[in-house]
Every structure is written in C-alpha cells, then in structure tokens.
Amino acid sequence: MSAYAEALAWLLDPANWGGAGGIGARLAEHLGYTLLSLLVAAVIALPAGLAIGHTGRGKTVVVPFTGALRALPTLGLVTLLALGLGIGLLGPLIALVILAIPPVLAGAYAGVESVDPETRDTARAMGLSSWQVLWRVEVPLALPLVVGGLRSACLQLIATWTVAAFLPLGGLGRFLYDALPVRDYAQLLGGSILVILLALLADGVLALAQRALTPAGVRAGRAPHVRTARRPVASTAS
Amino acid sequence: MRPRHALLAAGIIATGALALTACSSGDPFEEPSTSPDATSVVVGSAAFPEAEILAYLYAAALEENGIDASVTPSIGARDAYIAALQDGSIDLVPEYTGNLLQYFDAEATAQSSEDVYAALGDAVPEGYEVLDQAEAQDADSYNVTRAFSEQYGVTSLADLAGVPVAINVGANPEFAERPYGIPGLKDVYGVDATLVPINDGGGPNTLQALLSGQVQLADIYSTTPSIAENDLVTLEDPEHMILAQNVVPLISSAKATDDVARVLNTVQAALTTEDLIAMNARSSGDEKASSEQIAKDWLAEKKLFG
Numbered sequence: 001m002s003a004y005a006e007a008l009a010w011l012l013d014p015a016n017w018g019g020a021g022g023i024g025a026r027l028a029e030h031l032g033y034t035l036l037s038l039l040v041a042a043v044i045a046l047p048a049g050l051a052i053g054h055t056g057r058g059k060t061v062v063v064p065f066t067g068a069l070r071a072l073p074t075l076g077l078v079t080l081l082a083l084g085l086g087i088g089l090l091g092p093l094i095a096l097v098i099l100a101i102p103p104v105l106a107g108a109y110a111g112v113e114s115v116d117p118e119t120r121d122t123a124r125a126m127g128l129s130s131w132q133v134l135w136r137v138e139v140p141l142a143l144p145l146v147v148g149g150l151r152s153a154c155l156q157l158i159a160t161w162t163v164a165a166f167l168p169l170g171g172l173g174r175f176l177y178d179a180l181p182v183r184d185y186a187q188l189l190g191g192s193i194l195v196i197l198l199a200l201l202a203d204g205v206l207a208l209a210q211r212a213l214t215p216a217g218v219r220a221g222r223a224p225h226v227r228t229a230r231r232p233v234a235s236t237a238s
Numbered sequence: 239m240r241p242r243h244a245l246l247a248a249g250i251i252a253t254g255a256l257a258l259t260a261c262s263s264g265d266p267f268e269e270p271s272t273s274p275d276a277t278s279v280v281v282g283s284a285a286f287p288e289a290e291i292l293a294y295l296y297a298a299a300l301e302e303n304g305i306d307a308s309v310t311p312s313i314g315a316r317d318a319y320i321a322a323l324q325d326g327s328i329d330l331v332p333e334y335t336g337n338l339l340q341y342f343d344a345e346a347t348a349q350s351s352e353d354v355y356a357a358l359g360d361a362v363p364e365g366y367e368v369l370d371q372a373e374a375q376d377a378d379s380y381n382v383t384r385a386f387s388e389q390y391g392v393t394s395l396a397d398l399a400g401v402p403v404a405i406n407v408g409a410n411p412e413f414a415e416r417p418y419g420i421p422g423l424k425d426v427y428g429v430d431a432t433l434v435p436i437n438d439g440g441g442p443n444t445l446q447a448l449l450s451g452q453v454q455l456a457d458i459y460s461t462t463p464s465i466a467e468n469d470l471v472t473l474e475d476p477e478h479m480i481l482a483q484n485v486v487p488l489i490s491s492a493k494a495t496d497d498v499a500r501v502l503n504t505v506q507a508a509l510t511t512e513d514l515i516a517m518n519a520r521s522s523g524d525e526k527a528s529s530e531q532i533a534k535d536w537l538a539e540k541k542l543f544g
Contacts, residue, residue: 079438079442079443082443082446083442083443083446086446086447086450086452087408087434087436087443087446087447087452165435165437166436166437166438167435167436167437167443168434168435168436174411174435177411177435177437178411178412178414178435180315181410181411181412182412182415183317
C-alpha cells in the first residue's frame with residue numbers, strides 16, 4: 001500500500017478521531033491556538049497599523065522593526081522563550097504572535113494608506129473630524145486589505161503552530177512530532193494533510209469574509225474601472 | 239477576476255496532484271547514489287554532535303593508518319543514513335547497539351550490552367556488519383534533581399513506586415510507546431507515570447522542566463554534560479529495563495578489510511563513556527570546539543597507533 005493510501009486510511013479510521021488525543025480534539029486545539037494568537041496579534045497590530053496609516057508617522061521605525069522580528073526562526077524563538085517561561089502555552093504564544101504581527105500590521109497601514117487622498121480630502125472638506133475620517137472613510141475602504149493581512153497571518157499561524165508541539169502542547173503538530181521517531185508515516189502524512197486542509201478551509205472562510213466586508217461602493221467599481229469610465233465623460237462635459 | 243482565480247486554483251490543485259503521484263512511486267528518503275571509490279572509506283553520521291565526533295574519530299584514525307577516509311556529517315536520522323549506507327554514498331557510520339538492533343529487528347528482546355551485541359550480529363542484513371562494541375554507552379537515563387532524590391530517598395527506578403507525588407516524565411514523544419519508556423515504568427517497576435513530551439532529546443528544555451519542577455523525571459542521554467553540571471541524580475536500573483546503547487561501527491562488508499577493522503577496533507577498545515561526556519562538553523559547552531578538532535585531540539591524547 002502506498003504511503004498516501006495508508007495516510008488516507010489513517011484519516012478515515014474512526015478510531016483515530018475520538019478521545020483526548022484524537023483528530024477531533026487536535027483540530028479543535030489547533031484552531032484554538034490559531035484563533036488565540038491571531039486575536040492577540042490583531043489587538044496589538046490593528047490599532048498600530050491604522051494609526052500609522054492615518055497619521056503617516058512611525059512607519060519608518062515600526063515596519064522595519066516588525067519585519068525584522070519576523071525573520072527570527074520560530075522554532076528557535078519557541079525554545080528560547082520556553083527556557084525563560086517554562087514549557088506552557090505562553091512561550092509558543094508569544095513566538096507565534098510575533099510571527100503574525102507583521103502581516104496584520106502591513107494590511108492595516110497599507111489599507112489606510114491606499115485610500116485615495118482626494119477621497120480623504122473630500123471628507124475633511126465636508127467637515128468630518130480626523131477621527132470621523134478614520135472610522136467612516138479610511139477604515140471601511142481599507143477593510144479588504146485589513147482582512148487580507150489577517151488572512152495571510154492566519155495561514156502562517158496554522159502552518160507554524162505545528163512546530164510548537166515540540167513542547168508538550170496539543171494541536172496538529174502532535175501527530176507530526178509523535179509519528180516521526182516511531183516511523184508512523186501514515187500518521188505523519190495524515191497529520192500533514194489535516195494541516196493543509198485546515199489552512200485551505202480557514203483561508204476560504206476569510207476570503208469570503210474579505211468579500212463580504214468590501215464596501216458595496218468599492219465592489220461595484222474598483223478604482224481602475226471608475227477612472228477609465230469617468231475620464232471620457234468628464235472630458236466631454238468640460 | 240473570479241474566473242481567473244478559479245483557473246489558478248484548479249492549476250494549483252492539478253500541480254499538487256501531479257506532485258503527489260510523482261512522489262508516491264519513489265522512496266522520498268532516497269539519496270542520490272555516488273560511485274564508491276574502492277580504496278577510500280566514507281564515514282557518515284547522524285545529525286547530532288556526538289555522532290559527528292565519532293565519525294571524525296573513525297576517519298582520523300583510518301587516515302593516521304594510511305587509509306583514505308572522508309566524512310559526510312549530519313546526514314539526518316537513522317532512516318536517512320542507513321539509506322545512504324545502502325546506496326553506497328557512505329560506507330561506515332557510528333551507531334548505538336540497542337537502537338540499531340531495534341531498527342533491524344523491532345521484536346528483539348535483548349536488553350544487556352552482551353545480549354544486544356550478540357543479537358545485533360544476527361540482525362544486521364547481508365552485506366553489512368558491526369565491528370567490536372565499545373565500553374562507551376550513550377543510553378537513555380532517568381534523572382531526578384538532587385533535592386527530589388533526598389526528599390523521597392530515591393536513587394533507583396525501583397524506589398519510585400513508593401513516592402507519594404505524581405510522576406511526570408519529560409522525554410521525547412516516542413517515550414509513550416518505548417518498552418523502556420512509560421510502559422516499561424509501569425510493567426517493570428510498577429510506576430504510573432505521565433509523559434510530558436518535549437522534543438529536544440533531553441536538551442535544555444527538558445532540563446529546564448526538571449529544574450523548575452514541571453516534571454519530576456527527565457530522560458537525558460547518559461553522556462550529556464548537563465547531568466553532572468546540574469548535580470542531577472541518575473536513577474539506577476536494577477531490572478535492566480533500559481536498552482544497552484554501546485557505541486558500535488556499522489560498516490559495509492566490502493569495506494571491512496582486516497586493516498580497517500583492526501584500526502576501528504583499536505579505537506573502540508579505548509573509547510569510554512567518560513570520554514564521550516568530556517567530548518560532548520567541549521562541543522556543547524563554552525568552548526564550542528568543532529567535531530573534527532575534538533576527534534583529533536582525543537586521538538592525539540590516546541596515542542593508540544604508536
């Protein structure tokens with residue numbers, strides 16, 4: 001039997017799904033870890049990203065710094081943090097939040113930054129305060145890119161939380177770390193397939209969210225279409 | 239936009255499916271084979287410092303006796319370097335008797351050094367052989383802190399059953415299934431222990447978990463300098479539950495000429511567990527000496543070849 005057929009058999013065997021160490025429980029743990037780290041990263045990076053995009057200040061410091069943090073190898077970071085913080089969830093959580101912050105931050109500030117200055121100026125001219133410009137104009141227009149940042153972070157988190165099972169944690173990484181030394185390649189491959197499926201599924205859900213959150217006005221006419229449609233009209237009018 | 243996305247997705251899936259079918263026909267662990275040079279010996283090693291040091295040790299000893307030798311260090315886990323041995327890209331690899339026996343014969347029951355070595359001789363496949371085993375051992379060992387040992391009067395695995403607190407064992411994940419892991423503690427010593435899987439092979443995270451009290455027992459390889467450095471107590475194993483792991487060279491029979499065997503067996507006869515601890519300390523301690531340098535220094539110190 002080929003390795004892939006064995007992995008499929010492992011995935012389809014109901015005996016592997018139940019219990020504390022079963023596929024169901026591991027999937028739930030993995031999703032839980034991912035959501036927790038995504039939430040923490042969003043709480044930190046979204047306000048920072050929106051502020052940077054809105055004010056245009058801090059970008060030269062914050063963006064390269066978080067980008068550099070991203071270059072830290074996650075496994076090394078998990079090991080190091082576990083040495084200081086013990087073998088609980090906190091060390092890996094910090095390491096994974098550090099991994100997730102840059103894409104969320106980039107999505108937020110790039111989203112706000114991408115808002116057409118004319119639109120922003122128009123809002124100001126209509127008498128909106130700086131706060132109102134942010135919440136009523138910039139944030140709605142930035143939402144597709146903001147969710148895009150979260151999407152990218154989510155994908156990386158699902159993939160990378162597997163390495164944290166190097167410590168006594170749950171999640172889908174358990175299947176990989178537990179299977180390799182005993183050469184249980186059916187479980188190793190089955191676990192990998194689960195990670196891929198979960199990543200694709202989560203990405204699909206966020207892609208739908210991204211579409212749903214795109215303001216109707218933005219969706220109806222994306223910027224290039226608006227311009228090409230409007231210019232000839234404007235020129236004949238003038 | 240949408241149709242293009244769909245097309246792209248279909249493309250990705252098709253490529254993935256192609257890659258899958260391409261993989262399933264071959265062995266993913268296969269190494270490209272090289273044509274072996276009849277007069278030289280290529281020494282491979284597993285991907286950890288001690289194995290690397292031993293590989294350089296064998297190569298340097300062979301060189302000192304006029305036999306051409308080179309080293310291919312850090313090939314990976316046993317699967318990878320055994321495959322390299324089988325396809326001829328390496329000829330010789332330092333091994334440990336117990337683990338190698340388990341690899342070739344999963345049903346083997348031998349535990350002591352002598353029994354394991356005898357069984358290993360029969361288990362090694364045609365075309366390969368093991369030379370003499372060294373006295374040096376790098377086996378799993380159960381360690382407790384000095385404070386724990388004194389508080390509960392524990393110096394042996396047999397004492398653990400009387401300890402009134404829950405026993406958590408920090409060890410690699412495979413300890414859940416190994417006969418000398420959690421099942422062995424239960425069957426041989428009557429100890430109900432819980433595994434806390436830490437995948438660093440008794441490294442810093444396992445040590446830290448032991449010192450901070452998150453685990454009471456830690457599986458640390460017996461040649462690890464941290465055992466002495468942290469004044470840990472290695473528990474005795476009166477029932478010989480833990481598999482013997484003497485250092486042994488595994489070699490392609492075609493390369494095991496009398497000369498090669500004589501040189502390697504001379505090294506084997508001189509190698510002790512204390513030597514391994516000292517060499518590991520140089521590798522992992524502040525000195526961070528290279529495996530090659532450590533091997534050369536040991537040979538120079540022992541003056542095995544007059």
